[in-house]
Amino acid sequence: MEITALEFQRFQTFLKVASGISLADNKQYLVNNRLRPLLNEIGVDELDDLLSLIEAMPDDNLTMKVVEAMTTNETFWFRDSLHFHALEQKVVTELGEKGRISLWSAACSTGQEAFSLSLSIDKALRLINKRPTVQIVATDISEKNIDQAKQGVYTDIQLSRGLPNETKIDHFKGVRGGWQIADKHRSRVSFKSLNLINDFSDVGEFDVVFCRNVLIYFSMSTKIDILNRIAQRMKQGAYLFLSSSEQVPAEVKGLQIVRDSGCKYYRKR
The missing domain is CATH 1.10.155.10 (Chemotaxis receptor methyltransferase CheR, N-terminal domain)
Structure with missing residues (x-):
């Protein structure tokens, strides 16, 4: 063509x-x-x-x-592993004292990021012996992606992209068409289709937001608008993770950069 x-x-x-x-x-x-x-x-x-x-x-x-x-892009389990390390070692340790932890995967694709969040939180909470309620909202522009994510079923090839084999053994069961993640993780995640340029004031308020590898698609003015509205959905002291190559523009107010063990993320002041 x-x-x-x-x-x-x-x-x-x-x-x-x-x-x-x-x-x-x-x-x-x-x-x-x-x-x-x-x-x-x-x-x-x-x-x-x-x-x-x-x-x-x-x-x-x-x-x-x-x-x-x-x-449509490739998606991986535990993509940018330093983010998940920070989530397990610092963020969940701090948030574990709360009775409820709320997270938003703002560009969840076919669900790998949202379920990676659930798996990481599960691991961290076991280490600190805390059991708060964990709720994850996962959104994506693609209704097709959301439909697949709701099933929680992945092929061997999809699982091979970043998922440790021991995690597959412990948290997945064989089903027709592949492997389905455990009900414990599926029940934590609420999937819905959402275009970030539209209003999302009713999506909830969150302790942690992952908005990675999606803002690159937008103009700077649209990116600033989206990030300002994301900041409004973050609780005081909440954490925001962008992809490792992205940063919050100066025009977005109220978010402070945190650098920790080679990892960069943001916290709402």
């Missing part, structure tokens, strides 16, 4: 309006690679044909398929 400059600009505008995602000018190759299977599926040849189809017959399902194709 050959994409003209005008076609690409039209697609950039569509994607920005539909999802808030700002697609860089040098990403034409990504559009080509990600959308080709979808174009084949719906029987059109060119990007313009796809956009004209959406405009002529607005279809939320087709729009979501386009957004999902453009945001």
Whole structure:
């Protein structure tokens, strides 16, 4: 599929309006690679044909398929392991004194991050012999991802991406189609679809927020807006983890950087 400059600009505008995602000018190759299977599926040849189809017959399902194709990324268990080390060694130790710990996985993909949080907290609480109630809200823009995450079932290949074998043995059971995480962890996590550019004032208030590898899709102004609204959903003293390559812009107020054993995260003052 050959994409003209005008076609690409039209697609950039569509994607920005539909999802808030700002697609860089040098990403034409990504559009080509990600959308080709979808174009084949719906029987059109060119990007313009796809956009004209959406405009002529607005279809939320087709729009979501386009957004999902453009945001699908590899996901891993315990990705950026230093974050989970900090969660286990410092954050949970402190929060363990509370009767309830609330967490938000703000871009949970197919659930690996949310369940990694549950597994890490489980491990840390056993070490300090505390048993607070743990509640995790996990959101993602993709309804397809959320549907899979709710099942909690993963293939051997998916489990091989970062999950220790002993964790698989202790916390998963073999089912048709793969391995299902234990009910204890599934019951802790509430999955729902959410686009971060939309209002999320009713998502809850949290002690810990993981918002990793998603803000890179947005313009700086949108990123600042999202982070300011995330800060409003954080309790006093709560923790925010971004990906290791990201940082909170100066325009976002009330979050103080914490550097600990090679790990960087933020705390609400």
